[in-house]
Amino acid sequence: MSPPGRPSASERTHLIRACELAERGRGHVSPNPAVGAVVLRGDQVVGEGWHDGPGLAHAEPVAIAAAGDAVRGATLICTLEPCSHTGRTGPCTQAIIDAGIARVVVGALDPLERTRGEGVRVLEAAGIEVAVADGEDAARAREAASAFLTWAATGRPEVILKMAASLDGRVATRTGNTRWISGPEARSLVHRWRAESDAVAVGIGTAVADDPMLTARDVEVPEGRGALRVVLDPHARLPLTSALVGSAGEVPLLVIAGPDADSSRVDALRATGAEVDLTAADHGPEYLAQAMDALGRREVQSVLVEGGPTVAGALLEADLVDVLAWVVAPIVIGGDGAPMAARGHGADAIADAPRIRSPRVERLGDDVLVMGRLRPIAGEG
Ligand SMILES: NC(=O)c1ccc[n+]([C@@H]2O[C@H](COP(=O)([O-])OP(=O)(O)OC[C@H]3O[C@@H](n4cnc5c(N)ncnc54)[C@H](OP(=O)(O)O)[C@@H]3O)[C@@H](O)[C@H]2O)c1
Structure with missing residues (x-):
């Protein structure tokens, strides 16, 4: 499989919004990372979400639910690589696949070496296009989750x-x-x-x-x-x-x-x-x-x-x-x-x-x- 592409200029702008949403979880989410997500149809935001604490839904399913029917064929932008494991909530990759999302833009890859890239692979195997940010965009995406990432x-x-x-x-x-x-x-x-x-x-x-x-x-x-x-x-x-x-x-x-x-x-x-x-x-x-x-x-x-x-x-x-x-x-x-x-x-x-x-x-x-x-x-x- 070829390596994931990069976000477009417009997607990079929406990634900034996803980072702002992630910040809303600061102080509530530990020991989970603060994550934000945006659902886009074309250039239009149709859903937003963030993780608000342990045991609560992750940012991706929250944004998907907020998008309603507009989610099929849409692009999901999330600050951190979606999880592919079952924790207190189900795997986000499955929620993304079930929702019929066509493209996913990831701000930063999973910090844990043993699971890094796993979410991207699961999505790509399901036929979803994935782009991963780099440089300053990735650094910004990591900032809201900095405590989790450091730990x-x-x-x-x-x-x-x-x-x-x-x-x-x-x-x-x-x-x-x-x-x-x-x-x-x-x-x-x-x-x-x-x-x-x-x-x-x-x-x-x-x-x-x-x-x-x-x-x-x-x-x-x-x-x-x-x-x-x-x-x-x-x-x-x-x-x-x-x-x-x-x-x-x-x-x-x-x-x-x-x-x-x-x-x-x-x-x-x-x-x-x-x-x-x-x-x-x-x-x-x-x-x-x-x-x-x-x-x-x-x-x-x-x-x-x-x-x-x-x-x-x-x-x-x-x-x-x-x-x-x-x-x-x-x-x-x-x-x-x-x-x-x-x-x-x-x-x-x-x-x-x-x-x-x-x-x-x-x-x-x-x-x-x-x-x-x-x-x-x-x-x-
Ligand atoms: N303006 C500010 O931002 C601010 C902030 C805090 C405090 N202060 C002021 O600072 C003063 C107190 O400061 P302080 O320097 O005396 O106390 P401190 O830094 O709060 O504590 C010093 C003590 O910490 C212990 N310690 C732990 N790890 C250490 C390490 N790696 N190296 C050395 N000591 C270590 C030692 O205890 P042992 O001696 O038992 O080994 C040492 O005596 C107060 O007047 C306070 O009001 C000002």
Whole structure:
């Protein structure tokens, strides 16, 4: 069979729409990928769909149902290769074949090597023409499903590191005062990100200094969801009197401790309803890599890390950050003792410094958000 062709110019435009639809599933679909689909007759959109959560219909059958009778002989555009296996719902390839679709445009192939191309083969074997996007189109199609794709390729969650700093890169004054560096608009966006993430993490230094709750407030959190709260705490130092531990019975809390953690402290934390995962390494990049592996084993596909500077620097040096979200406030804190946003060794040369690829720059009230990927989505080829 000859390799699949490429989408036409018009199909590429409609693929952008399918990507927008996929985004509607963000924060609802984990551990499934966010996928969007559009049904076209000629240049006319006759059906749209997106996946809205585990156990619910996939994007393709939703778009097919929305198209009604217009579906026979139509073109289906979907952001991700349609599945050919039976999971909680039937295979999408069968729904496409049964609907009488004539042509399918795939944004990105299945991330799992053992099933990659399988959906395309099943469709082609049924006499359906298939085109697969490449380059920027494929990258855009992968973006909405980036957390799933990262996890599928690496076994670890996609790591989004968020920090808020002054113009001179400080995260606190020399006296330790931190509230508030960023304004209400930036803080409210962080609450939305918390709601969209599978987990929200901080280092133990921040847990002790700020005593945060790490819950998403003033945003709608879909029923049954709510990010797992995580403390990167190699020595199990999290105080039993902290707000995190105090709420562990109601909102899930995971402490990731190392091999040297005092077992009586681990037991005391567990007795409060908190979970404790133990890593084999107690410091450095190994500890952080193992902590991310532990989250991956729990099917955590996205983690928002909210500092502090020690953990931020260590994650960057360990090359474990996928997306950087840096809020810059229009203030100068100054002083020799005021802590910087990323501690540790830092880059030796400017050329080695982690750099955002094509940063998105956005005004949030008086603050500026600079955000983007430090590297391509894992498995992108
Ligand atoms: N502006 C912002 O965006 C922002 C965000 C968060 C926090 N903050 C501020 O930052 C301050 C706290 O920052 P921090 O740097 O002290 O604390 P931190 O980064 O939250 O936590 C540091 C601790 O994390 C543990 N850790 C885990 N993995 C590590 C690794 N690979 N390398 C080193 N340590 C690792 C260590 O615990 P052990 O010592 O037990 O090994 C370390 O002491 C507070 O003042 C807080 O308000 C600001």
